Amino acid sequence: MADGKTLITDVDHKRYDFRYVESSDEYIREEDGFTEEIIRRISEEKDDPEWMRDFRLKCLDIYNHMDMPCWGPSIQELDLNRIASYVRHKTDMKNNWDDVPDDIKETFEKLGIPQAERLSLAGVGAQYDSEIVYHNLKEEVAKMGVVYTDVETAMKTGYEDMVREHFMKLITPTDHKFAALHGAVWSGGSFVYVPKGVKVDIPLQSYFRLNAAGAGQFEHTMIIVDEGADVHFIEGCSAPKYNVANLHAGCVELFVRKNARLRYSTIENWSKNMFNLNTKRALIEEGGKMEWVSGSFGSKISYLYPMTILKGNDSKMTYTGITFSGEGQNLDTGCKVVHAGCRTSSVITAKSISKSGGIGMFRSSVVIEKAAKESKCSVSCDSLMLDSISRADTVPAMDIKAFDADVGHEAKIGRISDEAVFYLMSRGMSEEDAKALIVSGFADSVSKELPLEYAVEMNNLIKIEMSGHKA
Amino acid sequence: MTDVYNINTSPALTFAKLGMNGDRISVNTSLIKKENVEQYIFGNGITDTDDIDEALPGGAAGQDIDRLLSTESRIMTVKGNAGITISFSGSGVIRRVLKVARGVEAEVVEVVKGKAPDIALNSTSYILEKNARLKLIRIQMLDKDTLYVDDLRAKLHEDSYLEVVRLDLGSKRSYIASKVSLEGKNSEYKAHGDYLLNGSQRLDINMIAEHIAPDTVSDMRCDGVLLDSASKIFRGVLDFKSGCKGAKGAENEDVILLSEDVDNQSLPMILCGEEDVEGNHGASVGKISDEIIYYLMTRGFDEEAAVRLIIRSKFNNITSQLKNSDLRDVINRQIDGVLS
Amino acid sequence: MTNEIILEIKDLCTTVGEEKTPILRNVDLTVGRGETHIIMGPNGAGKSTLGFTVMGNPAYEIESGKIFFEGEDITDLSADKRAVKGIFLSFQNPIEVPGISMRSFLKSSLQQITGKRIKYSEFNKTLEEALSLINMDPSYVDRDVNVGFSGGEKKKAEILQLLVLRPKLAILDETDSGLDVDAVRTVSQGIRAYKERYGGTLIIITHNAAILEALDVDKTHVLVKGKIVETGGADLTDEINRNGFEKYTDG
Structure with missing residues (x-):
């Protein structure tokens, strides 16, 4: 099975773990914690319009009055008074890699971002700590009217009304404590607008790197795909490992208009000191289609459940996700969907792998409103347990109020079959390779949804996890 | 004294906003009277006894409900087939422990009827000794203005087999709390519950199969039909504890919705802390194909x-x-x- | 000799699914009472669709054309009304109905179709006669409808229903597929009994000549890509069995 070995190539374990220590004179770093003075300073630094400053302050107030979520993994270890809300290099956003400061440029080169841009992307955004340091969109795509920048720039370049109309309208600050926190301190992220009927053939990608220890990343992603348009957006994230807690509380708000399609792919590999409390939500109008592809490998604790509201008649959603929980990780992932329009459909396919004491929880919610006549939903969830010190839990909730709904649900839990391992070993494979191959096969339904380079990356991550990550 | 009690709290929580993590009931304890509940036993398969020397399993209804179980348990031994009718005529609590002796094979048919607008609480613990086999058929046909709490617990010793067949037709609101602990190696549990709800009936189910010993098997099925403005929530849990090597569990649900005003909630869970297990669940909800x-x-x-x-x-x-x-x-x- | 017309399909076009994929294209078919018609054609030609459309399956949309049964327009009738009129469809994949025995299912089905209450003694006689015609073990009728039946048993059970319900027109959709030689013989015995004893009319959808050996075929129709491309007598069946459909599908 020489092919198997080339499929899972050797990788540098340190690929995500290198780091540059920021020197105090090159970086601006806010003091730890979240206070009104800090929020005002961030707002001033960003030269926010007044409504945005007021919104931030309102969010801070909501944050101060809200309780922590009561149903998920414990986040007691996360001391919010010891998180820096804002860290940035004293450079502006560039559209040429040569202009990006050396330490940051090298970071992204090691992560393969400029190379990928040359090869296969229509546009790239790169965020380092709190700010976007690089943004570029291929000229021919820009000519079609596609806008791809960060939210701050969008507000200053003629899209303020559009931002104001959509900003935190899907994920409201009262949704949960970390949504409120995000509203107060958000910084960076992506703004994408695809005009009516425009189909972007190759993906756009934003990459988020949190380099500073004890800091938070609060990027805001807003994508509006206008009627009949089509785009694929890829989000990647990573961070080096520290001994102190880092926090990621981004928000992603996606608007898919009539007959439009959006594919949103994420490969998340935060370091294992990260609290990843991210919120993603999409609103789909008539005939629109939302496709989520999600691979979760990193972080210490994750709360991640992309939510789709199928508002328009005949709108559709698919979610394909995989989560790999290793030593010291408690990854609580899944998805949510609300069927509100008639004849809406959703297909949820989730895979979970638990190993070396990792805890994987698949948590989902499917709501079919009374008005969502003739809607369909199917949920399938597979968990693989690689040893008996790990956990794999499945908690799928369904609330069906439409009597002519068609809802199917399946879940399976099990282990790698000894026979399969033996079969591969009898063909000359080591046990470790055999298991890695089987796990890659298990993950195949997700990797085949990814562009080739990312599928390879995902297989690399599986290989790293299977051999025991040396942090 | 009217108090509020948490009931059927889910062993694993889902998003709080869905309101599916458990329910609360208000109970006026001063209305609960011993004479409001009668138990009739038919056949000679069941006899009273006083020997009970092992810890009883906890219930799926939750600790709050345990506070309502102030009455003494009646302890009985099952040696053969029997019928039991439990009849309520007002607020009442009945609490029983039935032990199926080693090697005994028996079928017990229980019918629950009568009327209790405030609360009818039926708490039963079955202990199946080694090699015991019990088929328990429980038919609930209480009057339509009853609030019913059915707290069923079972502890399965080595090589024992419990089959529970239940049919829920009556009462206005009912809570089925069922927890079966597969503590003995090779023990097996099979449950098949059906319900038919119309009018504004509500059924709240919390069903747990706890796999503790190796090579244990469970198979839970819960099917039903909802009409009018009836509503139902099903929480089903396969809980594979670390060490239950070779265990197999399945849970299935099939719900037919026949009216525009029904509400059907399902939370079928698998909790797993053991590698060497097989767990499956499936659900299908909707109209008839x-x-x-x-x-x-x-x-x-x-x-x-x-x-x-x-x-x-x-x-x-x-x-x-x-x-x-x-x-x-x-x-x-x-x-x-x-x-x- | 020309028989009285029992079924007449005129210029029928059907589609399936949200995408309205066309299946049947301008199909005309006339069947006389007591006749036996064979529908042959390659996979995906629309043979099953033809059966389903005559039996009123709502999954298939009639875009244009009409279906007449005994001179009456039944194009818009639901399946149960067509059954009452005397049309029967034997399913390629009969559905399982857990919780109800074949015996009580058949009895209530017969009562629905005839609109009469039927006495147990009378029904049991009918049932026993039907069972013996196809050598079927009587214990089958006390099992739930099709539940746990093998493929062959399901097909035999459909023929059993045919012999109990005794419709005026029976459409048999691949009743012979997946059967071994003995089972094919039993099933064709049942079909012959239906024709001879009860004067039945048959439309048989098949790939296989074996089932036809004991029957006098009146007409053979070749269905390709939703169109009847040729109609002939019994000899056309033999020819297709020798040469296949190539001459219709090429080009």
Whole structure:
């Protein structure tokens, strides 16, 4: 099975773990914690319009009055008074890699971002700590009217009304404590607008790197795909490992208009000191289609459940996700969907792998409103347990109020079959390779949804996890 | 004294906003009277005893409900087939422990009836000793203004087998809390519950199979039909504890919705801390499949008759297991009454 | 000799699914009472669709054309009304109905179709006669409808229903597929009994000549890509069995 070995190539374990220590004179770093003075300073630094400053302050107030979520993994270890809300290099956003400061440029080169841009992307955004340091969109795509920048720039370049109309309208600050926190301190992220009927053939990608220890990343992603348009957006994230807690509380708000399609792919590999409390939500109008592809490998604790509201008649959603929980990780992932329009459909396919004491929880919610006549939903969830010190839990909730709904649900839990391992070993494979191959096969339904380079990356991550990550 | 009690809290929580993590009931404890509940035992398969020397399992209804279980348990031994009728005539609590002795094979048919608008609480613990086999059929046909709490617990020793067949037709609001601990190696548990809810009936289920010992097997199935503005929540848990090597568990749900105003909630969970297990769950919710209706129509049934036939046949699976034809007829009449 | 027309399909076009994929294209077919018609054609030609459309399956949309049964327009009738009129479809994949025995299912089906209450003694006689015609073990009728039946048993059970319900027109959709030689013989015995004893009319959808050996075929129709491309007598069946459909599908 020489092919198997080339499929899972050797990788540098340190690929995500290198780091540059920021020197105090090159970086601006806010003091730890979240206070009104800090929020005002961030707002001033960003030269926010007044409504945005007021919104931030309102969010801070909501944050101060809200309780922590009561149903998920414990986040007691996360001391919010010891998180820096804002860290940035004293450079502006560039559209040429040569202009990006050396330490940051090298970071992204090691992560393969400029190379990928040359090869296969229509546009790239790169965020380092709190700010976007690089943004570029291929000229021919820009000519079609596609806008791809960060939210701050969008507000200053003629899209303020559009931002104001959509900003935190899907994920409201009262949704949960970390949504409120995000509203107060958000910084960076992506703004994408695809005009009516425009189909972007190759993906756009934003990459988020949190380099500073004890800091938070609060990027805001807003994508509006206008009627009949089509785009694929890829989000990647990573961070080096520290001994102190880092926090990621981004928000992603996606608007898919009539007959439009959006594919949103994420490969998340935060370091294992990260609290990843991210919120993603999409609103789909008539005939629109939302496709989520999600691979979760990193972080210490994750709360991640992309939510789709199928508002328009005949709108559709698919979610394909995989989560790999290793030593010291408690990854609580899944998805949510609300069927509100008639004849809406959703297909949820989730895979979970638990190993070396990792805890994987698949948590989902499917709501079919009374008005969502003739809607369909199917949920399938597979968990693989690689040893008996790990956990794999499945908690799928369904609330069906439409009597002519068609809802199917399946879940399976099990282990790698000894026979399969033996079969591969009898063909000359080591046990470790055999298991890695089987796990890659298990993950195949997700990797085949990814562009080739990312599928390879995902297989690399599986290989790293299977051999025991040396942090 | 009216107090509020948490009931059927989910062993694993889902998003709080869904409101599916558990319920609360208000109970006026001063109305609870011993004479409001009677138990009749038929046949000579069950005798009273006083020997109970092992810890009883905790219940799925939750610790709050345990506070209501102030009465003494009646302790009995099951040595053979028997029938039990439990009849409520006002707020009442009945608490029983039934031990199925080593090697005994028995079938117990329990019928719960009567009326208790504030609360009818039936708490039963079954202990199956080594090699014991019990088939428990429980038919609930309480009056339609009753609040019913059915707290069933079972502890399975080595090589024992418990089959629970239940049919829930009556009461206004009912809570089924069921927790079966598979503590003995090679023990097996099978449950098949059916319900038929109409009007504004509500059913709240919290069903747990706890796999503790190796090579234990569980298979839970919960099917039902919702009409009018009835609502139901099903929480089912396969809980594989670390060490239950070779365990297998399955849970399945099949719900037919027949009215625009029903609400059906499901939370089928698998909790797993052991590698060497197989767990499966499946659920299907919706109307009866078009293919089946069409097949029946080609054989001359109009659509309504086809639906009725399918629902009747669903309940036949349960009622056909009753040997007592009088009871079977009473149940069939009740089902026909709801469907017509 | 020309028989009285029992079924007449005129210029029938059907589609399936949200995408309205066309299946049947302008199909005309006339069947006389007591006749036996064979529908042959390659996979995906629309043979099953033809059966389903005559039996009123709502999954198939009639875009244009009409279906007449005994001179009456039944194009818009639901499947149960067609069953009452005397049309029967034997399914390729019969549906399982757990919780109801074949015996009580058949009895209520017969009552629905005839609109009469039937006495147990009378029904049991009919049932026993049907069982013996196809050598079927009587214990089958006390099992739930099709539940746990093998493929062959399901097909035999469909023929059992045919012999109990005794419709005026029976459409048999691949009743012979997946059967071993003995089972094919039993099933064709049942079909012959239906024709000879009860004067039945048959439309048989098949790939296989074996089932036809004991029957006098009146007409053979070749269905390709939703169109009847040729109609002939019994000899056309033999020819297709020798040469296949190539001459219709090429080009």
